[in-house]
Amino acid sequence: MNYETVTIVRIYLTEGEGQVDNLIKRLHDWEKVRGVTVFRGIQGFGEDGVMHPAGMIDLSINLPVVIEFYDSPDKVESILEHLDDQIKPGHIVRWSAEVNV
Amino acid sequence: MNYETVTIVRIYLTEGEGQVDNLIKRLHDWEKVRGVTVFRGIQGFGEDGVMHPAGMIDLSINLPVVIEFYDSPDKVESILEHLDDQIKPGHIVRWSAEVNV
Amino acid sequence: MNYETVTIVRIYLTEGEGQVDNLIKRLHDWEKVRGVTVFRGIQGFGEDGVMHPAGMIDLSINLPVVIEFYDSPDKVESILEHLDDQIKPGHIVRWSAEVNV
Numbered sequence: 001m002n003y004e005t006v007t008i009v010r011i012y013l014t015e016g017e018g019q020v021d022n023l024i025k026r027l028h029d030w031e032k033v034r035g036v037t038v039f040r041g042i043q044g045f046g047e048d049g050v051m052h053p054a055g056m057i058d059l060s061i062n063l064p065v066v067i068e069f070y071d072s073p074d075k076v077e078s079i080l081e082h083l084d085d086q087i088k089p090g091h092i093v094r095w096s097a098e099v100n101v
Numbered sequence: 102m103n104y105e106t107v108t109i110v111r112i113y114l115t116e117g118e119g120q121v122d123n124l125i126k127r128l129h130d131w132e133k134v135r136g137v138t139v140f141r142g143i144q145g146f147g148e149d150g151v152m153h154p155a156g157m158i159d160l161s162i163n164l165p166v167v168i169e170f171y172d173s174p175d176k177v178e179s180i181l182e183h184l185d186d187q188i189k190p191g192h193i194v195r196w197s198a199e200v201n202v
Numbered sequence: 203m204n205y206e207t208v209t210i211v212r213i214y215l216t217e218g219e220g221q222v223d224n225l226i227k228r229l230h231d232w233e234k235v236r237g238v239t240v241f242r243g244i245q246g247f248g249e250d251g252v253m254h255p256a257g258m259i260d261l262s263i264n265l266p267v268v269i270e271f272y273d274s275p276d277k278v279e280s281i282l283e284h285l286d287d288q289i290k291p292g293h294i295v296r297w298s299a300e301v302n303v
Contacts, residue, residue, distance in 0.1 A: 001181060001182060001184075001185040003195070006194065008194060008196070024144065024146075028146055034147075034148055034191060035113065035145065035146060035147045035148060035191070036145050036146055037113065037142040037144075037145040037165045037167060038142050038143050038144040038145055038165075039140060039142050039143065040143045065143075070194055095196065096196065097194045097195060097196035098194065098195050098196065099190075099191055099192075099193065099194045100181070100188065100190055100191065100192065100193040101190050101191065
């Protein structure tokens with residue numbers, strides 16, 4: 001099995017912000033990223049320090065949502081530049097990894 | 102607290118593929134990996150570009166599933182060689198991390 | 203977009219251990235970590251090798267739970283020293299990443 005370098009990105013949002021659908025659509029339609037997975041947290045807090053308590057998943061609009069994707073380092077770099085004005089500081093993390101090819 | 106190096110692996114599947122249970126059983130029974138966690142995404146798309154829409158979690162069979170584990174670099178290397186013929190290219194990512202010991 | 207180095211931490215617990223709420227409270231009230239996200243796995247096994255089967259999410263108390271956060275390397279180092287006596291070996295992983303600032 002051979003591997004090549006990718007950059008993994010995780011973007012931390014909350015459902016209530018209404019950004020999630022637009023961002024996924026953008027990554028899908030425009031950026032043509034290889035794949036995206038969206039995870040919903042069951043609890044969390046952000047820079048405002050407000051706890052988003054656990055509870056009935058489908059009743060809460062303030063639960064954390066993480067959008068994860070990976071692609072070649074160059075492509076990720078370009079995607080993140082496009083997202084510059086859309087995602088608040090401190091909410092995008094990225095690191096280097098390897099993917100099977 | 103002391104730390105040692107591990108390799109973290111994430112394998113991206115969809116529930117409908119029917120691979121998840123077999124893979125977990127294999128990692129548990131054969132590979133004796135230290136621990137495995139399986140996450141279900143709420144939405145996503147893969148290399149086919151087809152969106153797997155959000156909705157009632159238990160009604161969808163096409164939701165993304167991520168199988169995550171970590172172990173010593175040598176052991177992970179050997180496990181990934183065994184999985185070579187089972188996981189499509191682009192669906193396994195791995196990176197180096199540290200674990201408390 | 204500028205980036206700075208952070209350490210990402212993932213702590214692997216199970217719901218039945220009853221540690222999750224205390225740990226989040228501690229990270230929030232005492233450690234003042236920037237943000238925390240808690241994820242629930244749908245299946246998994248740990249060092250005891252016992253499978254925690256998939257099923258009705260809200261009926262199981264043995265599902266895996268992951269507490270994830272990131273902050274500056276120094277702050278994470280200090281937080282992890284405080285957690286030294288609370289988290290079992292093999293259950294904290296950390297790695298270096300970059301966050302948008």
